[in-house]
Amino acid sequence: MAERERRITPPYGGVFHARTRVMSPDDIQRAVWRMAHEVIEHNHGLEGVVLIGLQTGGVPLARLLADDLHQIEQVDIPVGTLDVAFYRDDIGLRPVLPEAVTDIPFDVDGRIVVLVDDVLFTGRTIRAALDALTDFGRPRSVQLAVMIDRGHRELPIRPDYVGKNLPTRRDEVVDVSPEGVELGEMRK
């Protein structure tokens, strides 16, 4: 089971201890395949659709989704990456450092932007991402795809495409990694 170090969520420097595996790598693959079909269905094709993965967990998922979209519709979907660190509303309250450099090598004006992230929790990361997007342009619409919706929203934000709805306790931690999706907790 994965033990991943998470340094920017409390307790800082804690280690993730997995308790249960919720999805296998195959489950993730099947969920992405279904979400790809939903994206196409919802948008009546892929005209104007671009994907932006949120650093770091959303980036590999955005690439997987783009691969599947390509396989289904034979079109290349532009994929960007976005780090929302500078847009967070908790700057000054907890450690905030960018994980990677934002890279959006296309114009978002008039496009349908699908934000991709691994876990949807309080919704604050997505709020920050929406703020960041407006600095890059004015998309026609913004949609949200997440692998796990774990509840506990603190803002009026909802996903358009969900891999799995997973009821959790607030103090639990959901980890999405190459080994699949695991539920556990942080320990010092």
Next chain:
Amino acid sequence: MTDLLSIDDLGAEGIAEVLRLTDSFVEVTNRPIPRVAALRGKTVVSLFFEDSTRTRLSFEAAAKRLGADVMTFSAGSSSLKKGESIRDTIQTIEAMGVDALVVRHASAGVPAQIARWASSVVINGGDGWHEHPTQALLDCYTIQQRLGSLEGRRVAIVGDVKHSRVARSDVKAFAALGADVTLVAPPTLLPPTLVGWPVGVEADLDQVVEKVDVLYLLRMQRERMTEALVPSLREYTARFGLTSERAARAEDAGAIVMHPGPMNRGVEIAAEVADRPNVVVVDQVRNGVPVRMAVLFLLLGSRRDLLDGPAGGVVGEVPEEAEADVRG
């Protein structure tokens, strides 16, 4: 770390963290709207007791692009003229509610003294002959951008090392990142002692121009002439200036040429050489803004202090295989 007074406050890991963070701010700087609101509500005061163009403007641009408010203090038009002490001036400014002071002063140690009095973050914007840490950071970033890394790179710092705060900060920063630093200067323009400096010394510029990756030229301060430290500017230029002939040899050997500005064309660098493509002076100025954004964000916004342990993993890259293997 709560202040940036010297490169020593950062160490090798801290410098590397600033440089990594700078990549993110370079991306911000390249956007159509080059700003983020990360330091919204913070106030940064530029407190310049000594003249400056690029450092003050660069810090102010950096603070504004982070959404901070900027107040400017210039000694010439202040109550210092009426005899107010620096301590009282600091107390007055802090009473208005500020978060960071960027201090430049002609005397070494003034920023450190202000840091002892002030409760806000103090950043050294250059003090006397002592240090200019943000200049060293932007120099490191520029070298890294051009040459990939400083590890094992040979750097020659040429000219008036004795009176140069840039040289003192650069030597520490370059050496911390693994560069091999050589000072090239007449003995009169070297510090009285080099004990503890991680450098070699060479008196003949012609011996080094083809052997280095970076030629870092320092400004020849004309007032040094009156102190009889060099016989004449012409002789200085002949022995230590980057003439067209030396510049061509250095360029052929693949070296980049740096200068902290302001340049004296015709003294430390020949007028026509200054515009060659391997002269990266404009890159240095351009990189100054995102580097200072990184420093301001690290000190005022990141809450780096809540993390323990080395700077490493926090802003590290996601391993490639982790991305590739999600399908399992």
